[in-house]
Amino acid sequence: MSFDTTVVIPDPASGRDAYRRHARQWLAANLPDYMRSDSLNYRTPTLQESSAWEAAMYRAGLAGMTWPKEYGGYGLSLREHLVVNKEIGSLPMPESVSSIGKELAGPIIMAVGTEEQKRTFLPAILAIENYWCQGFSEPGAGSDLAGLRTKATQEGDVWRINGQKIWTSGAAKAHYCLLLTRTGTVADKHRGLLMFAVPMDTPGIRVVPIKSIDGKESFAEVFFDNVIVPDSARLGAPDEGWDAAIRVLSIERATNRMYRPWRFECELRQLVRACLSDAELAKVLDDGYYQRRIGQIAAEIDGLKGLIEAVVDHLMRDRPVGALGSLNKLYWSECHQAFAGLAMDIVSRVHDCSSPLARRARKHFTTAYLFARAETIYAGVTEVQLDIIAQRILKLPMDVQK
Numbered sequence: 001m002s003f004d005t006t007v008v009i010p011d012p013a014s015g016r017d018a019y020r021r022h023a024r025q026w027l028a029a030n031l032p033d034y035m036r037s038d039s040l041n042y043r044t045p046t047l048q049e050s051s052a053w054e055a056a057m058y059r060a061g062l063a064g065m066t067w068p069k070e071y072g073g074y075g076l077s078l079r080e081h082l083v084v085n086k087e088i089g090s091l092p093m094p095e096s097v098s099s100i101g102k103e104l105a106g107p108i109i110m111a112v113g114t115e116e117q118k119r120t121f122l123p124a125i126l127a128i129e130n131y132w133c134q135g136f137s138e139p140g141a142g143s144d145l146a147g148l149r150t151k152a153t154q155e156g157d158v159w160r161i162n163g164q165k166i167w168t169s170g171a172a173k174a175h176y177c178l179l180l181t182r183t184g185t186v187a188d189k190h191r192g193l194l195m196f197a198v199p200m201d202t203p204g205i206r207v208v209p210i211k212s213i214d215g216k217e218s219f220a221e222v223f224f225d226n227v228i229v230p231d232s233a234r235l236g237a238p239d240e241g242w243d244a245a246i247r248v249l250s251i252e253r254a255t256n257r258m259y260r261p262w263r264f265e266c267e268l269r270q271l272v273r274a275c276l277s278d279a280e281l282a283k284v285l286d287d288g289y290y291q292r293r294i295g296q297i298a299a300e301i302d303g304l305k306g307l308i309e310a311v312v313d314h315l316m317r318d319r320p321v322g323a324l325g326s327l328n329k330l331y332w333s334e335c336h337q338a339f340a341g342l343a344m345d346i347v348s349r350v351h352d353c354s355s356p357l358a359r360r361a362r363k364h365f366t367t368a369y370l371f372a373r374a375e376t377i378y379a380g381v382t383e384v385q386l387d388i389i390a391q392r393i394l395k396l397p398m399d400v401q402k
């Protein structure tokens, strides 16, 4: 697999349109047909193929946009990041195999890491030389993250870690874990939490894959049994873990995968095109009931675009995103879950589609439908986002019974 390596990245001074044109042209010329989920040649790319694709995107100036140049980034603003994300979203390409590294671990290392950690980890993340997983949730600590029990004990200049994580996406392929631990007791709640960058090949770490409803094993339980790491694996000071975790969650809810509404729109176009290619499915689209439901989703996608622009605007003015992140998480997850449900409903109306495009769409939307069940859970369940909106945006009184 080879990609255009003679890339000329536009000078940001030449304007955002130049960057948009560059992103659009490069992606159109280089995205392999078999990676397009709307192509009849589609097949799931291997990890190596996805990594090579993402590394090429980075070399073409389409990743690491906002990261400082000294750590391998392009030193641009969130505006260029958004411009590129719109182009990425407009194509039916695979999700990143390194989004935890690029969008969660990278920013937190940049914020609290030492100079050595920044120079070691950041360029390698962008070049897709290593993958990260996020070890936050535990069997008794998901929404109530402050109840986590995984214990880190300092012994001279090393730390001993014992405990268990669960639902750790990408753990089986990860080289490093962004691990949240506790140095005190569970009663300390959000005090005494400490974050680490733990190499996943450290003795004492055991990864047990979990099979999800779509048949994939993309997440896992991770056990830590007397895992010893040097003090240099610590990210931030002891006691700073909660603040670091909240930063990670706020990135996850506000700016992670900013391309979503443009990708949802792309999926909607794929659905309509596939239906119109099949005589029986085309009749479903003729039905006013389905037309209204599609119209509703299209309107929600447009609203979500506005929300993303508002988040970017806030961040560009150095204003904290705060509960806007929860609005965004709530909105995209509910919108996409509803859309995937509608798409599944439509493509299931006809048993034997005659059109190959419609058969491809049925496969795509079956997978999307199953995965969308998790969208209102990961990165914070819907109920928690609603609580945050009620309390922080609407300033409603807290439910004292909780």
Ligand SMILES: Cc1cc2nc3c(=O)[nH]c(=O)nc-3n(C[C@H](O)[C@H](O)[C@H](O)COP(=O)(O)OP(=O)(O)OC[C@H]3O[C@@H](n4cnc5c(N)ncnc54)[C@H](O)[C@@H]3O)c2cc1C
Binding pocket: 133, 134, 135, 136, 137, 138, 139, 140, 141, 142, 143, 144, 166, 167, 168, 169, 170, 219, 374, 377, 378, 379, 380, 381, 383, 384, 387
């Ligand atoms: C696909 C997927 C990938 C994931 N990847 C990762 C990962 O890489 N790393 C990681 O650390 N975690 C990961 N998670 C875990 C995820 O963050 C948690 O599942 C999530 O935070 C919810 O925690 P929980 O599962 O313990 O559910 P709980 O917190 O027990 O919630 C269960 C239900 O209780 C209700 N509830 C909970 N709290 C409240 C509240 N305050 N108000 C009202 N109702 C409430 C809600 O109905 C909720 O759905 C992943 C999860 C999924 C599904």
